[in-house]
Amino acid sequence: MSNKEWPLWEVFIRSKQGLNHKHVGSLRAADEEMAIDNARDVYTRRSEGISIWVVLSSNVFASDPSEAPELYEPSDSKIYRHPTFYDVPDEIQHM
Amino acid sequence: MNSLFEYTLRLGDDSLMIGHRxxxxxxxxxxxxxxxxxTNIALDFVGQATSLLELAGKFEGKGRSGDDLAFLRFDRDYKNVLLVEQPNVDFGVTxxxxFLFDAYRKPLFERLQYASNKEIAAIAEKSLKETKYHLRHSSEWVIRLGDGTEESHTRIQEALDNLWRYTGELFYSDDVDKELIAAGEIPSMDGLEKEWRQTVNEVLAEATLKxxxxxWQFDGGRKGMHSEHLGYILTELQYMQRAYPGLEW
Incomplete structure (x- = not known):
C-alpha cells in the first residue's frame, strides 16, 4: 500500500455577490477534477459560492516573511498615498 | 394493493438505506x-427519504408519518433493492x-420529474440535481480506482464481481409500477435499463474494469425478502425509537 500523500490545492471561491474569487482554504486531492469535487463538498456546503478555482499549492510562489520589513514598512510612512488630503465640497453628501 | 403507496415506499426505502450506509x-x-x-451525499439521501416516506404515508392514508415508516416497520415491510443494503466493506466496494445505484437513479429521476403525479414529480426534480452530482462523484472514483494502482484495480474489480448480481433487481417490475404507468401517474420506464447499461459500460471501460x-441475479428486496444485512441496519436505525418511543430532539 502506498502512503504517498495527495498534492495540496489552494481553493478560491466566487460568491453570488462577488466578482472575484477569494481564497478560502486548501485541501488534498489526487488531481484537479477531484480537487474541484472536494472543494465543492468542503467549501460550498452552505451555498457559499457559484464558481470554484483550484490551484496546486506548489504553483503558488509566496513572498518571504523575513523580507517583510523592506517590502511593506516603507509604505507605512507615505500617508499621502491615501486620498484624504483634500476637502470634499459640502454639495457632495455621500462619498 | 395501494400502488402509489407501494411505489413511493420503494423509492424512499432505497434512499433511506443507501443514505444510512x-x-x-x-x-x-x-x-x-x-x-x-x-456525509454530504448521505444527507442528500436521508433528505430524499424524508420527503418520499412522508409522501408514502400520505398516499397510504392511515396517518403514518415519514418517521413512523422509517423507524417503526419490520424488515419484511422495507421494499428497497438488495444492492443498497449491502455492507460498505471498504471504500472501493462503497x-x-x-456508482451502480447512481447510474440507475439518474435516468429514473429524469423520467419521474415529468410524472403526472405532481408530488412525485417535484421530489424527482429536486433529487435529480443531487443525483447528477452523486453519479459524477462515484464515477470519478470508480475510474480512478479501476485505472489506478494494481491493488486498487484488483479490489474494485472484486467489488464489481460481487455487486453485479444485485443490479438486475434495479429494473424489477410488477403490478405496482405497471398499474401506475397504465393509469398515467408515472411515465413509461422504457429504455431505463438501456441507459443505465450505457453509463455503466462507458465508465467501466474507462476504469479498465470487466x-x-x-x-445470475438476486431479487427479493422489492417484495420484502432481504439479505441478512438489513436486520443489522434496522437494529441501529430503529434502536432509539424502539427504546424510547416518540423520542424527539
Whole structure:
C-alpha cells in the first residue's frame, strides 16, 4: 500500500455577490477534477459560492516573511498615498 | 394493493438505506475531504427519504408519518433493492455500489420529474440535481480506482464481481409500477435499463474494469425478502425509537 500523500490545492471561491474569487482554504486531492469535487463538498456546503478555482499549492510562489520589513514598512510612512488630503465640497453628501 | 403507496415506499426505502450506509462512513473516511463528501451525499439521501416516506404515508392514508415508516416497520415491510443494503466493506466496494445505484437513479429521476403525479414529480426534480452530482462523484472514483494502482484495480474489480448480481433487481417490475404507468401517474420506464447499461459500460471501460459474465441475479428486496444485512441496519436505525418511543430532539 502506498502512503504517498495527495498534492495540496489552494481553493478560491466566487460568491453570488462577488466578482472575484477569494481564497478560502486548501485541501488534498489526487488531481484537479477531484480537487474541484472536494472543494465543492468542503467549501460550498452552505451555498457559499457559484464558481470554484483550484490551484496546486506548489504553483503558488509566496513572498518571504523575513523580507517583510523592506517590502511593506516603507509604505507605512507615505500617508499621502491615501486620498484624504483634500476637502470634499459640502454639495457632495455621500462619498 | 395501494400502488402509489407501494411505489413511493420503494423509492424512499432505497434512499433511506443507501443514505444510512453512507452515513456509516462519518468519521471513518479515507481522507477528511472524502469523509465530508460521503456525509454530504448521505444527507442528500436521508433528505430524499424524508420527503418520499412522508409522501408514502400520505398516499397510504392511515396517518403514518415519514418517521413512523422509517423507524417503526419490520424488515419484511422495507421494499428497497438488495444492492443498497449491502455492507460498505471498504471504500472501493462503497463507491462501486454507489456508482451502480447512481447510474440507475439518474435516468429514473429524469423520467419521474415529468410524472403526472405532481408530488412525485417535484421530489424527482429536486433529487435529480443531487443525483447528477452523486453519479459524477462515484464515477470519478470508480475510474480512478479501476485505472489506478494494481491493488486498487484488483479490489474494485472484486467489488464489481460481487455487486453485479444485485443490479438486475434495479429494473424489477410488477403490478405496482405497471398499474401506475397504465393509469398515467408515472411515465413509461422504457429504455431505463438501456441507459443505465450505457453509463455503466462507458465508465467501466474507462476504469479498465470487466463486467462479470454470469447473468445470475438476486431479487427479493422489492417484495420484502432481504439479505441478512438489513436486520443489522434496522437494529441501529430503529434502536432509539424502539427504546424510547416518540423520542424527539
Amino acid at each position: 453512507l452515513s456509516e462512513w462519518c468519521g471513518h473516511g479515507p481522507i477528511l475531504e472524502e469523509d465530508i463528501a460521503m 463507491m462501486m455500489r454507489q 463486467i462479470p459474465e454470469s447473468d
